[in-house]
Amino acid sequence: MRSSRILESDLARRRDMRTEVEITVINDRIPGGPETVLGLAKCGPDVAVADEGDYWTDITLDEKDERLPLLLSLLKERGITWIERRRDRFTDEELESARLLAMEYFSPAGSIFAGPRVGTKYDMGKACMRCGAGARQTSAMVVDGQELHVIEGRRAAATCYNDMLVDEKLAGALAQSGATGITFRGVFAAFEGRGHFQLPWRQLCATHTMPPMSPRSTGIEPYKPCTCRRSSFTTPREIPTRLVYRASDLADIRDVNVTWEWFGEVNFNGDVYDSVLPFPLFLVTPKIRRIFRDAGATGFDWIPIRVVDE
Numbered sequence: 001m002r003s004s005r006i007l008e009s010d011l012a013r014r015r016d017m018r019t020e021v022e023i024t025v026i027n028d029r030i031p032g033g034p035e036t037v038l039g040l041a042k043c044g045p046d047v048a049v050a051d052e053g054d055y056w057t058d059i060t061l062d063e064k065d066e067r068l069p070l071l072l073s074l075l076k077e078r079g080i081t082w083i084e085r086r087r088d089r090f091t092d093e094e095l096e097s098a099r100l101l102a103m104e105y106f107s108p109a110g111s112i113f114a115g116p117r118v119g120t121k122y123d124m125g126k127a128c129m130r131c132g133a134g135a136r137q138t139s140a141m142v143v144d145g146q147e148l149h150v151i152e153g154r155r156a157a158a159t160c161y162n163d164m165l166v167d168e169k170l171a172g173a174l175a176q177s178g179a180t181g182i183t184f185r186g187v188f189a190a191f192e193g194r195g196h197f198q199l200p201w202r203q204l205c206a207t208h209t210m211p212p213m214s215p216r217s218t219g220i221e222p223y224k225p226c227t228c229r230r231s232s233f234t235t236p237r238e239i240p241t242r243l244v245y246r247a248s249d250l251a252d253i254r255d256v257n258v259t260w261e262w263f264g265e266v267n268f269n270g271d272v273y274d275s276v277l278p279f280p281l282f283l284v285t286p287k288i289r290r291i292f293r294d295a296g297a298t299g300f301d302w303i304p305i306r307v308v309d310e
């Protein structure tokens with residue numbers, strides 16, 4: 001009972017948080033075009049935005065907006081399928097007062113290809129030999145030289161394995177801030193047949209791994225569960241990701257941490273350099289978010305963890 005009471009007060013404190021629903025429809029699957037349905041559902045350009053090529057339309061509504069059930073019933077009636085995504089949105093005050101924030105990278109350009117298949121080295125001594133969770137990086141981060149346009153002009157970015165990359169200046173700001181739990185590695189671009197070239201980027205690495213999260217976490221599902229129970233989790237888009245930790249789990253946190261759980265696709269048959277490895281999520285303090293924000297780094301979602309006393 002005690003825990004549930006604390007959960008309630010935790011939710012009450014977060015009353016400013018709102019959940020946003022994003023509905024994506026393919027334009028040419030709607031007879032007469034998307035306007036026919038959007039007009040009836042009273043979804044104007046303030047909430048409905050088409051992509052540049054006019055292939056699809058994203059409609060973003062608050063979970064409690066009365067237009068949402070109207071829109072969905074109109075789509076259902078017409079036999080039109082859609083993709084649904086739910087995300088929690090927070091006020092600046094909520095983000096500032098969080099103990100830790102999950103850092104989620106998104107960019108229309110995607111994430112740069114990097115990791116084991118590009119030449120980054122790993123020690124598998126303490127890793128799970130079935131899924132590769134716990135692989136320990138032992139070299140600089142190597143990224144695909146053919147994909148440098150993906151990070152060009154950015155201050156920070158993530159690789160396809162959620163490795164965090166920051167430009168030299170942002171790395172300097174992080175180092176000078178006195179933030180704890182950080183180490184940096186070099187970043188190299190690999191060009192086929194021409195070797196590796198160092199880039200003006202640094203990889204942001206965490207020295208501290210969190211304990212396993214509370215089973216009260218929601219929006220985290222086993223994807224292809226491994227017997228080590230450490231991988232491979234996924235975050236289904238229809239359910240907002242809500243990470244829950246016990247107060248005691250936070251005793252040793254630093255400014256930068258990674259989760260014990262490893263996420264994403266896995267394809268590991270013993271040969272690390274021909275594998276798709278899972279990866280942990282980054283959990284950082286509001287201090288790190290402020291440094292990223294002040295540097296003008298964009299493309300990140302910051303999701304406060306929830307803390308329960310159990």
Ligand SMILES: [Zn+2]
Nearest residue numbers: 128131226228
């Ligand atoms: Zn495993």
